[in-house]
Amino acid sequence: MSSRTICHFVPPYVQSEVVKNADGAAADSSQKKLADEARKRRADTIAAVDAGGVQGIAPAPTGTSRREVYDSGHTTNQRVTLVRAEGEPETDDADVSNAYDNAGHVRSFYQQVLNRESIDNRFLDLVLNVHFGTGYNNAFWDGDEMTFGDGDGVIFSGFARSLDVVAHELAHGVTQFTSGLIYKNQSGALNEHFSDVFGTAVTQWVNGEHPADADWLIGDEIMGPDLYGEALRSMRHPGTAYDNPILGTDPQPAHYADRYTGSADNGGVHINSGIPNRAFYLAASEIGDTVTTARIWYHALHFLAADSTFAQAADQVATSARVLVKAGSAPKGSAQIVRGAWRAVGVG
Numbered sequence: 001m002s003s004r005t006i007c008h009f010v011p012p013y014v015q016s017e018v019v020k021n022a023d024g025a026a027a028d029s030s031q032k033k034l035a036d037e038a039r040k041r042r043a044d045t046i047a048a049v050d051a052g053g054v055q056g057i058a059p060a061p062t063g064t065s066r067r068e069v070y071d072s073g074h075t076t077n078q079r080v081t082l083v084r085a086e087g088e089p090e091t092d093d094a095d096v097s098n099a100y101d102n103a104g105h106v107r108s109f110y111q112q113v114l115n116r117e118s119i120d121n122r123f124l125d126l127v128l129n130v131h132f133g134t135g136y137n138n139a140f141w142d143g144d145e146m147t148f149g150d151g152d153g154v155i156f157s158g159f160a161r162s163l164d165v166v167a168h169e170l171a172h173g174v175t176q177f178t179s180g181l182i183y184k185n186q187s188g189a190l191n192e193h194f195s196d197v198f199g200t201a202v203t204q205w206v207n208g209e210h211p212a213d214a215d216w217l218i219g220d221e222i223m224g225p226d227l228y229g230e231a232l233r234s235m236r237h238p239g240t241a242y243d244n245p246i247l248g249t250d251p252q253p254a255h256y257a258d259r260y261t262g263s264a265d266n267g268g269v270h271i272n273s274g275i276p277n278r279a280f281y282l283a284a285s286e287i288g289d290t291v292t293t294a295r296i297w298y299h300a301l302h303f304l305a306a307d308s309t310f311a312q313a314a315d316q317v318a319t320s321a322r323v324l325v326k327a328g329s330a331p332k333g334s335a336q337i338v339r340g341a342w343r344a345v346g347v348g
């Protein structure tokens with residue numbers, strides 16, 4: 001299991017555009033170094049947990065699902081000052097409040113919709129670090145906790161304020177503790193994809209949205225004032241989220257025939273995720289319910305091998321749809337809809 005993989009929210013190709021185009025103001029070429037340091041700091045805190053517990057054995061709890069928000073104080077350290085623990089009153093720091101509230105929404109979604117107890121299904125405490133670094137233009141999951149930058153206030157604003165960012169990062173933890181999808185090539189794009197699926201599903205669930213009125217954008221809330229109206233990804237129309245001189249052009253393909261086969265971005269993990277993302281969007285739209293569709297995807301996540309391809313994921317999602325239809329938790333015809341959605345993006 002690649003439990004020490006760091007999953008950044010903003011993809012490396014956007015970072016390099018930002019560095020190249022932002023005249024130093026937003027440049028943060030030391031991001032990789034910061035992330036590596038963070039990883040080293042936390043490297044020995046959590047043993048990998050086998051996902052077998054999900055299937056009904058009651059494993060020993062690893063925590064109490066409590067939220068702990070730490071203020072990094074603009075250093076690149078984690079767990080610097082605990083500023084709000086579970087049940088403690090609100091502070092006057094909006095980023096702390098947002099991180100706390102958003103993590104609460106995500107925790108509720110897993111518990112109430114997916115019957116999952118926190119990230120590891122063993123009540124893992126939710127550790128969130130805010131104000132990481134100075135003008136840090138990213139957020140990441142590093143294997144056992146979430147860390148959010150403030151953004152530079154020009155290109156990106158505070159990452160913790162966005163529910164889909166928090167849900168996306170936390171979902172990397174869920175993937176780590178279930179299929180352990182390797183963060184490279186197609187399995188890595190699936191890893192990114194599942195984070196976007198749960199990012200949008202949590203957001204739509206909290207907002208009471210239906211597939212037809214949701215925006216299907218990921219990262220729209222963190223875009224700075226100059227980039228208003230854009231996002232980092234569109235699940236509905238991959239490849240159309242942005243096109244501007246600062247970020248460049250959204251490289252996501254919407255069809256398997258256009259997949260990226262180069263080695264950048266870990267083999268295109270943030271690029272090729274557009275293909276399964278659109279399959280999910282199509283399936284949710286036809287099923288008419290994003291949360292139900294996310295339940296199908298979540299079921300499938302437990303049965304995927306760590307090195308799964310898109311084709312294997314499509315097969316498993318269809319199988320999971322059949323299982324949930326039989327159990328009465330997805331509408332009849334869901335398996336056919338799901339198969340059609342994958343076929344529409346050139347998979348299966």
Ligand SMILES: [Zn+2]
Nearest residue numbers: 007008009195
């Ligand atoms: Zn990610």
